Amino acid sequence: MPKQAKELKALQVKNLSAPGRHAVGGVNGLCLNITETGARSWILRATVGLKRRHIGLGSFPEVSLAQARDLALDMRRTISTGVDPVVERREQREALAVATKQSTTFEQAFKRFFEEKIEGELRNAKHLKQWQSTLQTYAYPVLGEKAVADIVVEDVLEVLRPIWATKNETASRVRQRIEAVLDWSKAMGLREGENPARWKGNLQQLLPSPNKVQKENRYPAVALDDFATWFRLLRTRDGIAARALEFLTLTAARSGEVRGARWDEIDLQTGIWTVPAERMKAGREHRVPLSTAAVDLLEAMPRMLNCDVVFPSPKNVVMSDMTISAVMRRIQESEVKAGRPGFLDARSRRPAVPHGLRSSFRDWAAERTTYPRDMAEIALAHTVGSEVERAYRRSDMLERRREMMEKWAAFVHGRDERR
Incomplete structure (x- = not known):
């Protein structure tokens, strides 16, 4: 008969520290394995058929000595029936994987x-x-x-x-x-x-x-020939939402960028609005050169106490997108009520919406100026060129875009100064 290991007590097992495999007795082949790093786990050494197996029973002390002996004894009983626990575990894992996949x-x-x-x-x-x-x-x-x-x-x-x-x-x-x-x-x-x-x-x-x-199905835009008339009607409207829509028009920015604009993003001395990356659709900081008209609008805006939002709601928080859209809708409704068609997209014949003003700006740059396409795309904060081209482009054409935004402001005010 093989030599039986001495049956250790719980305290003796706890005090084991030397790296290696220590037989703890109680069940033949039960050992505490200690690695060089000090990690300790239970292993049952057994022969299944002609194969020598080392079967893990869990880590110590999460699995106590008494629990390890019970597990080892159950495993011995399973082996005596001709079942290989290692194969059985593998099949269980595979079955679980299939069940997880299916569910x-x-x-x-x-x-x-x-x-x-x-x-x-x-x-x-x-x-x-x-x-x-x-x-x-x-x-x-x-x-x-x-x-x-x-x-x-x-x-x-x-x-x-x-x-x-x-x-x-x-x-x-x-x-x-x-x-x-x-x-x-x-x-x-x-x-x-x-x-x-x-x-x-x-x-x-x-x-x-x-x-x-x-x-x-693009956003309905104000036709270029109607733009000055629409902008004049906008400027007759009172309220912060109307001024936000006016600023949106002059900067060709997105509604969310304008509604979330904060005073600390704007340098009125240099005429630059720097929108941080976290508020940009593309996740990159965007500099907007402000036209004289845009700067004048901001200088005339009241600054609310304890509120850094440029165009706040009545509760001194960021206004909703619907608030700006409502201004544009009311202008359209007033025109229809007066018996006029209002401001309809030239293609779809649907009433223009705030986001469509960016399309109007893009059409203006393409059809009524000779500014490079990339400059207009950068003004709209669109991604321009391949990743390699963007990596080598070090300029955002800020000063050249400043000239373009001045021309755009002149156009929307009805002073169509061709480049």
């Missing part, structure tokens, strides 16, 4: 993906919120409770088709985000095969091109 829903996968990757990459709170809100609004009703392993092209199309033509920019982002979640799911072993949300060579063959759809 992980899109919503569960997205939450993990969002926590483990997106939150670590994005710093802009608005963009983080958009990731969550777009998928909750559009993807969850169709995909939320569906296992990621089972999602197919038809499921993705069910999400996208209702909004592809009417909200194409949003739909395109939803598609990209679904694709990212499913790519992550595949990398995590939760699904196999091609990504059903991939565009190239896949949905590209089933949905209209975003470029064509977006051209048809």
